[in-house]
Amino acid sequence: MRLVTSRLISPRGAATGGVRPATPRLTSGRGTATGGVRLVALHLASRRVPLAVVMLLTCALGLRVALHGNWDAYGALQLPLFFETGCAVVIAATTASPFGDPERATGRWLPFLRLGSALALTAIAVGALAAFTAGAPLAGGALGALRNTVGSTGIGLLCAVAFGGSLAWTGPTAYLVAGIYALYTQWHPPALTTPWLWPAHPSSDVEAAWCAGLVFGAGLILLMVRGSREAKTRA
Template identity: 65%
Template sequence: MTGAETRHRPHAVAPGAAMRAALRLARLHLASRRVPAALAAVAACAIGLRVALQWQWEAYGALQLPLIFETGCAVAIAVTATSLLGEPERVAGRWLPFLRLATAVALTLAAVGALAAAGAGAHLTGGAVEVLRNLAGMVGIGLLCAALLGGALAWAGPTSYLMIALYALYTQWHGPAVTTPWMWPARPPDDVGAALCAGLVFVAGVVLIAVRGARDSSTG
């Protein structure tokens, strides 16, 4: 074998080494996104919801209560869209969009599961279906905000939407009622239009953050 053939011969990568490299990349990605802190915030919201559900609430308060904790989870998830390292593309390469996508979806599912579990055996208005719809939509708003305004302002989208949604809930009792499906927290859990609107916002946010990431000065 000549020296030229040696230089051009591809190096085989052991499956174990490739797996370790992939796991290390995922671990570094999660650490740079403060995912452990986000999971802690989600757990705190779930515990807070569980404690609050032990009290007696009027109908209006029972609708507001889950929405407030859903917003807290959405803010925690949206903030993870930005990286402490400025997520230089050359490091993660072609896997970066998939890592962003997987992180956002996994955190959303974890938050839905945590809040639904917190409401198990208690009177959680709307049940797990409404938690999934409301949380997914708010996460989508937060991710869109991160992509368009920057990760530091990702909290502004879900928080602002919470204020509007609370007003929409208020109108159900005091009129004139807001019935647009884009105000999905004010719609019944079986409202298909509201579910579609929340789902579209979630998909748009996840896709945009996966493709381009958060709009931060560190990422250019």
């Protein structure tokens, strides 16, 4: 409980310059906590996060169903990339709000709201992909899904900052094409061996994992500091 004092000018004080003595009143910190919860809820709703969660779960379920098909080695490596890219596109799309960034009025909290929602959705995507494909013949396993999803999401976040959330899908989609071609070169030399094309590397490749992590980290930092392009335009 905090003690708050207020100074009220009485009708007589308005004419004479006098001030009514300060009257103490008690306020609870519950209002601050309630306001914080409401702020988070409004931020998630304005970014359509509940819908994004449903779409992420749908992507994971779709991958599980697709794994029941008969795939050769090349197709088995390509298949997860489509669903991992779909998750990245969904996450990147939530960086923009049709209302801009009204949370700017809260001061310092907006960057942390951006960071928290992006991290939470990425964790949900990776967790859903791992859970839905448990026991299935997933090429690269859970580690491969983690690396590919995180890296593609980082590309999507960078595109959201540069082009806006409505165009953030272009980056992960273009990288999907590049990743598929890199896999193609493993069977049709000369092979592309750069770690920046991490889908063409085994899930145990540490250098490729570092590249994906660096892209994701850069996307998070820029999103946290600058936000999507729509937000800057409306501001």
